[in-house]
Amino acid sequence: MTYSLRVNNDLDVATLVDLAQQAERYGFDQLWVSNDLFLRSAPVLLGVLAAKTERIKLGVGIMNPYSVHVAEIAMMAATMQEATGGRFLLGVAAGSAEFLAWAGIDRPRPLARTAETVTAARVLLGADMGVDEVRGPLPDWFGPLSKLRVPPVRPVPVYVGAMSPMMLEMAGRLADGVLPLLYPPEHFPNARAQVLRGAEGAGRSPDELDIPACFWVSVGDDVAAARLAMAAKIAYYGPSFAPYLLTRAGLAVEDFAPVTAVLEREGLEAAARLVDDRMLALGITGSVAEVVERCRSLRASGATHLSFGPPLGPDLRQAVDMLGTEVLPALAAGVAGGTG
Template structure:
C-alpha cells in the first residue's frame, strides 16, 4: 500500500517544508502540492520541501500547459528532480476552465493538448527534440531521467488517458466511492494501449479532514469545498445531484460578497459527500471501502484538517497503520 499527502498552495510558503518533513516522519510515500492560479507558486515551495526531506517523493499536483509552456515545465521538473536526488513526480492536467477563465484563457481541446504535452515531456526527458513545429535545438542541455508523469483527471475521457499514456493517475474521487468506475476505465484504457495496468500508479485521491472532534473536522472540509465548488465539472455535479446554479451561488458569496460564512452555509450534505471528515476511526472506516474496491494508493487531499500539521501526525498514528 502506498500513501500520499496532497495540499493546496494556499498555506504560508514557509509552512510546507515542515509539513513535508512531518509527512515523511508519519510514513507517507509522496507529498504533492497544487499550483492553483493566484496562490503561492509551487516550484519554490517544492524546492524547499526537497531540501527539508530525505526519502519522501515530492510532486506538483498539478501544473498545466495552458499557463506554463511544456518547455518550461520540463526545465523546472528536471531541475527539481536533480535537486531532490530523483524524488520528483510531475503531475499535470488540462487546468480548470473556471480558473483559466480568470486570465482570459479558454480550455480548447483539453484531451488532445494534454496527450500532446505528455508526449513532448517524455521526449524532452529523453534528451531529444519534439517533432515540428519544435526546432532541432529544442532539447534539454542536461541529462535527466524519465521523470514519472501523473495525470490529474475528473472526466471519463481524461481518466482513460491515464491508462493510455501516464505513469500514474491523480483522479479526484468525488465522491470517494467513484474509485470503482475510475479504476475500471484506467485498466481498460491501459489494456487497449498494450500496457499493463499494474504499471500505473493510480492514486485514490480523496479530500480528507481529520480532527479529534467531528464537527470541527467537517467545518474545515466545508470551507475547502466552498472555495472549489464553482470549479467542479458538470460530471461531478451530476454524480452529487447538485445543479450548476447552486455552486454558482456559492461562488457569488465568495467572489462578489466575500462572505465565507455564507458560502460555507450553502455547502449542504450533497456537496459534503465530496470528501471524508471526522476523527481517525471515521476516516479509516470510509477508506476501508476504497481498499475493498482495490485501491493500493491512498492519497489524502486538502484540507487534511483544521490544523494540517496535526492532521498529518494523526493520520500517521491512527489511519495509516490500519490501512497498511
C-alpha cells in the same frame, strides 16, 4: 499500499517545510504541492523541500501547458529530479479555464493539448521508449533538436490530473500515473476503470500505472470543526464540479444554488453552514474512525494508493499528525490482519 498528501501552494515556506518533514517521519510516500495561479510558486517551494527532506517523493500537481511551455516544464522537472536525487514527480493537466482566464490565458483543445504535453514531456524526461514506441501525439514543433541538453539523472514519472472520462482514458494510454480527483471518493472504481480502458487500448499493463484515489479529507477530534472546514471547501468549489460527478453523490448543480447565493451575499462562512450531509459526502470528513472506515472501503474497491488532499482538517498540523499516527497505522493493521 502507497500513501500521499496533497497540499495547496498558499502555504508559507516554513509551514510547508514543517508539514513535509512531518509527513516524511510518519511514512507518507509522496507529497504533492499544487501550482494554482497567483499563489506561491510550487517549483520554488519544492526546491526548498528538496533540501529539507530525504526520502519522501515530491510532486507538483499540476503544471499546465498554457501558462508554461512544455519545454520549460521539462527543464524544471529535470532540474528537480537532480535536486531531489530522483524523488521528483511531474503532474500535468489542462488546468482550470476559469483560473487561466484570470491571467487572460485561453485554453483551446484541452484534451489534445494535454496529450501532446504528456507525450513531449515523457520523451524529453527520459521515458524508456524509441521513436516507434511513442504512443501519443507530439506538438508540431517537436523535432530532432527538441531535447534537453542537461537530461534528468533518471526518467521523471509524468502524471495527469484528470476528472472527465476522456481525460482519464488518455492518461491511461500515455502517462506514468494519474491523479483522478474523486468527488465523491466512491467514484474511484469508475475512474480506475476509465484509466485502465485507455491502458488496455494502448496494450499497456495496469502495473505500468500509479492510480491514486485522490480525495478531500477533513479529520479532527472536534468533528463539528472538521465538518465546517470541509463544508467551506465544498461551498466554494462544489458548484463547479462536473454534473456527472455530482450525480455519483445524488446531487445536481442546482442543489448548490442557495449555497452560491449566500456565498456571494454573506461570505464563505455563512455559505458553509448550508452544506448538507449529501454535499459533505463529496469528501471524507469526521473522526479518525470515520476516515479509516471510508479509506478501507476505497481499498476494498481496488485502491492501492490513497492520496489525502486539502483541507485535511480544521488544524493543518494536527490533521497531518492524526493521519500519520492514527489513520495510517489503522489501515496498515487492517492489511496485516487481512481485513477490508
